[in-house]
Amino acid sequence: MFNNSIPTFKFLSYRRLQAGSLCPMGCNEDEYLHHISNSCSKIKDVFGHLNNWGFAIISCHSFADRCSWLEKKSSFIINLFCSTIYLSWKNRCEMVFGKTGKSPLSITTEAIGIASSLVICNHQNSGQLVVNQQDLLYKSWHPPPPDWIKFNVDASLLCSYKGGVGGVCHDHRGRLLLAFGRSCVHWDIAHLELLAIKTINEVFKDWMLEYNGIIIEGDNINIIKLIHKKIKAGMEGMEYLSFTKNFNHVICNWVNRDSNKLADLCANYAILSSFD
Ligand SMILES: [Zn+2]
Incomplete structure (x- = not known):
């Protein structure tokens, strides 16, 4: 982008390598640098999700x-912005070549995953605390051991009894593998906290079987105690935890709310609509 060498349709048509210069995503506007990084309907949808999650990506003229806006931003937001543009350009190219595109939500979660793992790497290498948005999400979150995965789950409930459960799954590099949320209606937050763990069974994928161990983390101490008791008692009546049978090691952990912020975001987002 900084070298103005992205082969947008305007770039290509100027060089007589492409017939039209309109955006192939159906925006009815020329496809050029500012369009793909700001005004394209596709990128606007992704920014919409990021803004709902509190990342404040503004629209620029x-x-x-955009460059002067980026100069004032933290390394996490710069990573996030660049990852978003990279992933949506990649997605646009795949669609131009006839593949089915990804949803804006899946581009959003993937971009957050890439930007998060970059900051976690920096964080681990420097041994210093990085003061940026990342610490909001990972104040004391620790990655699982190599070849393990970790689920963080949470629930959220409004006075209207509209609720949401959600969670995220990471590997030992801190890479976001999966995010999910389910909206529901209930009056008991404890019920929802348990439902959040049960939902793991629903979103569990076959490729997760390649990992040796699984850690499940939540911030409700009573629910975590209940699961511990059930595991000790031989898992009777715990069919909803059947996914744990696939692993040699299962750890169920209580963490404080600060370490569970990303799962909390998913649970809050799920109040609006379910997602995977
Ligand atoms: Zn467009």
Whole structure:
């Protein structure tokens, strides 16, 4: 982008390598640098999700404005912005070549995953605390051991009894593998906290079987105690935890709310709509 060498349709048509210069995503506007990084309907949807999750990606008038906006941002937001543009451009190219595109939500979660793992790497290498948005999400979150995966789950409930359960799954590099949320209606937050763990069974994928161990973390101490008791008593009546049978090691952990912020975001987002 900074070298103005992305082969957008305007770039290509100027060089007589492409017939039209309109955005192939159906925006009815020329496809050029500012369009793909700001005004395209596809990128706007992704920014919409990021803004709902509190990342504040503003709309800019020109690419030059975008550059000066980026200069004032933390390394996490710069990573997040660049990852978002990279992934949506990649997605656009796949669609141009006839593949089915990814949803804006899946591009959003993937971009957060890439930006998060970059900051976690920096964090681990430097041994210093990085003061940026990342610490909001990972104040004391620790990655699982190599070849393990870790689920963080949470629930959220409004006075209207509209609720949501959600969670995220990471590997030992801190890479986000999966995010999910289910909206529901209930009056008991404890019921929802348990439902959040049960939902793991629903979103469990076959490729997770390649991992040796699984850690499940939640911030409700009573629910975590209940699961511990059931595991000790031989898992009777715990069919909803059947996915744990696939692993040699299962750990169920209580963490404080600060370490569970990303799962909390998913649970809150799920109040609006379910997602995977
Ligand atoms: Zn467009």
